[in-house]
Amino acid sequence: MSNFDLQKLAKELRTQDNLCTADPIFLVMEKERVYGLKSGYSDDYVWLDNEGDKYESLKDINDFLIDVYEGTERTVKTAEQAEEAGFTKVYYQEIDRFKCPHFTRKAAELYITQNAHNLRKPFIYVGSMYRCSEMIAIRSFLMNPQDTFTQLVKLSNRVILSTQDPTTGLCKICGAGDDGQHDVNCPAFVASKFVADFKMKLDREVGNV
């Protein structure tokens, strides 16, 4: 792992407050404005000028007019006056938009901190990965990498055992003896090599969890 510590992640997953949610996933969400609604669908609106520039309120419009006309002569007091002056009221609704998922609240919070400038009113929604078998498998591996390794060893031992002829004790596939080296293409060799490689990576990245 280059940019984070798998051991820390495992600990965080095992100790964080999951708010009684099974297999939680922390979703970074943000508020997005959908413009162009009819007034009946929304109470929120902004003003647009002919150039398409946006003003949140009459005050914003007046700040702009004072700046352009270097005085308060052309300022507007009511919505009608704003419309007469060429500003258009555009209604919008705010909807929740999904940005990205995280396994821990900490990671979701860090994402928001690091990307605040690109997010609009971000917040975290805690979802559940209930019945999402792939995600649950990944989460449980991240939570307890050592358990996964133990299961892999068992699986590998079963493969190796299945290649052994019970009468002769030799490998049924490549003919290797009990203490001999299996052929590189023999399932027994492939299985034990996979486990050895996995162990090496695990030790390097996780240490002794």
Ligand SMILES: [Zn+2]
């Ligand atoms: Zn073999």
